[in-house]
Amino acid sequence: MYKSNPAKSLLPWLQSQLAESDDICLQKLESKEKKAQLFYIKSICDQAFIQDHLLIPFFETDSLHDYLSYIDNLFQTSSYISPEKTLNQLLHGSVVFISGMNIRLIDIRKVANTGISEAKIESTVQGPQNSFSEDIATNLNMIRDRYYQPSLKIENQEIGNQAPTPIAIIYDEKLVDPAVLESVNKRLAEIQGEMAIILSIGQLERHLSRRKRTMFPTIMLTERPDRVAYNLAQGKIAIVMQGNPFVLLVPSVFFDFMASMDDLYHTYWTSRFVVVLRYLGLFITITLPSLYVVSTAYNPELFRVQLAVTIAGSRISVPYPAFVEVFLMLLMMEFLTEASLRLPKMIGSTATTVGGLILGQAATEAALVSNIMVILIAAVAISNFVIPINAMGFAMRGVKYLLLFISTVFGMIGFIVGLVGIVAYLVHLDSFGQPYLKLFMKSSTDQEEITRVKEEQG
Template sequence: MQLMNEQIKKYFKSKLEDSLDVKYQELYFLGQNVELIYINSICDTDKIQELVVKPFFEIQDIRKFETYLKSLQSYQEFEDMEKALKEVLRGGLVLLTCKSVHILSLKNYVSEGVKKAEVETTIQGPQMALSDDLQQNINMIRHRYHQPSLIVEKEEVGSVSALELMIVYDKKKVDESILKNIKDKINEIKSSKEMVQSAGEFQRLLTPQERTLFPVHMITERVDRVALNISQGKVVLMIEGAPFSLVLPAVFYDFMSSMEDLYQPFWVGKFLVSLRYLGLFISLTLPGAYVAITAYNPEIFKVQLALGVAGSRASVPYPAFLEVIFMLVMMELLTEASIRLPKSIGSTATTVGGLILGQAATEAGLVSNIMIIIVSAVAISNFIIPINEMSFAMRVVKYIILVVSTLGGTIGLIVSLFALIAYLVSLDSFGQPYLRLFMNEAKGK
């Protein structure tokens, strides 16, 4: 039997690798010993202490102890090593004695204190969000990703803050060169940075291209998105005290996709993705196109539309460029105000403020009626981007395109769009082309 126990331990160690939360515990008393194998992030350690450890020292007889184990409701017969591994991955405990093997189901599923996703919301999908507690986060990820190749490693970042950093990945699917690159970056940050307190701050430290406008690593609060990205061979970083994780590498398509796409019918999901790209195009080009056509090429409009635009702008005393800039900046201020104000009054105050401002500005002849429509369309289109980091980046880019369009007209608009695409093509995220439309679902596919 001792030989079989050694084979079981060797099997588990080969399958579970050296993950931080995998425990191999031995208990000795009066010449008798038992060995425990479990994953402490999804196994109820209080029940282990109460149902296994204390009775072992109190009963003092290995045969009586085995009889006691079989009387427990959570007890399961050992059939083979593969099924035992599956039980461990779901919160079970394997107990090895000198004569037999026992399995106890002691799953610990965290439900209290789990927050709902507020930044990346879905209608039909799971609502769980990551928390400030790393162990709770690992628990939720383990319950969504039952694979023995899931590895959890611990580091410490910030020479002063000294916060724990969890590195989570699937060893079978991750690209070893990317993983090594990430660990090298982490080691550089450990020695050079005193304070690291959030995933966003850590993202800036990891960014290979200094001062890049577009995010090349994704920050998410959703547990299901974390599990999905791990299955695609990506690496997830979680910092102690921060309810967000950092997913890397990340390409442009990742920032335009929502978990809702997976929970809707196929064609509905594709329609939603197409709608986001349409909204992105409108948000980027509409202000610049309005200025370029109004100031340089009004002949592009049909006669009726050109006359309507001209009549709307008849009372506006300054160029279209200043009109657009004024309204876009006011919209940005309203957006920031809605974020900073208390939630109970934020949406109401900014909605009422926007309506009053738009109506008053139109009646005073400061902006045209069509400008109100354009700014509203731009604001709505910008908010359709599911990941905030990309939304913020596009809010900045539209001003660059607007300036170039003001200077060069429609030619400037086209040139700025080509320049944007060229810039995105030049970016990469740990070796992955940034403008790659679809990430492979798994390594090697």
């Protein structure tokens, strides 16, 4: 280490690597016989920490030796490894301390967005109300604070070969399926090689799943710490990423996406009822438009005669065939949903009122669509929101068009084959080796087996 002293060349090298930015700060300290330099990026470092814990002690200690031992005892301090590593740490909020031949790196990262906010996307009625923050340390804290298990393991990694972002892989060592863990690690290593920069956890999710074009989500994104804790207890793996208020959960199967955390917090029959309601909603939202077309245009005998005559009456002034009518209204509904998603909250409600009430009313008055159509579309839209995880809700929004098309062309048989096809596709999917339609994530025998093998190895 003393053969070629890096202390002298490090600073000029770092400066040459960094662009000339105004927030880069080189501070020279001199007191009695002590001399030192602090090199850091102002905007991501905690200024107060530098003042209280680096500058003041510098002037209070007698010798450089005392001061160095003080610094070495700070838990943020790490020793110098290589210039590249130093540059990376500098970019993540470390101070480079150089004094003579001594180099120390002190991590004093300041994160502005550590605030914990209320869960907005997966809100529950009776459960915990807070969601993850955008800071990885806060999030890890929140997870640890909900899952008190000695076997909980956190592995820190970085992803992206150009601008690495810290991620953490969290799992219960006793419960995790080693095969899944291995494939996750393998996949992460592959991404590390392929991707220059990963900005959001959604992007990571897309690259984690092997299929490039898929309709249904196979990895869950959640903002709820209690869901993460619950899934860790089931032996799943959570991936946390710096700067993202969401956590990835792998493997995730279809039924995970249909579960709300509230199911665990309500009384038994209430939650059963809600679950049944949810699947009913799912069924309605995918099938209702196609069932309408099938039963009005192919098999009107499905209705009772009273309803058949009424529907015929309400459609009599509509100039377009039923499938065009359905498609027009569905499209209108999608525009409304999409618009109210993107709009600020204040305007959002106006948009839905204008769209929902006025458009629906006017369309019927103008005889562009039938009255029954409006009811149907409203039912489809509402029941779509019954699906608790948005990713699945979005997926199902697409599925109904597929079914509508096939039913329009082939009638009832097309509808049935379409439904069978959807189920077949779901069966064929998998999430990190777990069948997508698997009902129970882990049977107790599986669990015991894994624990036993682990104990033998350990």
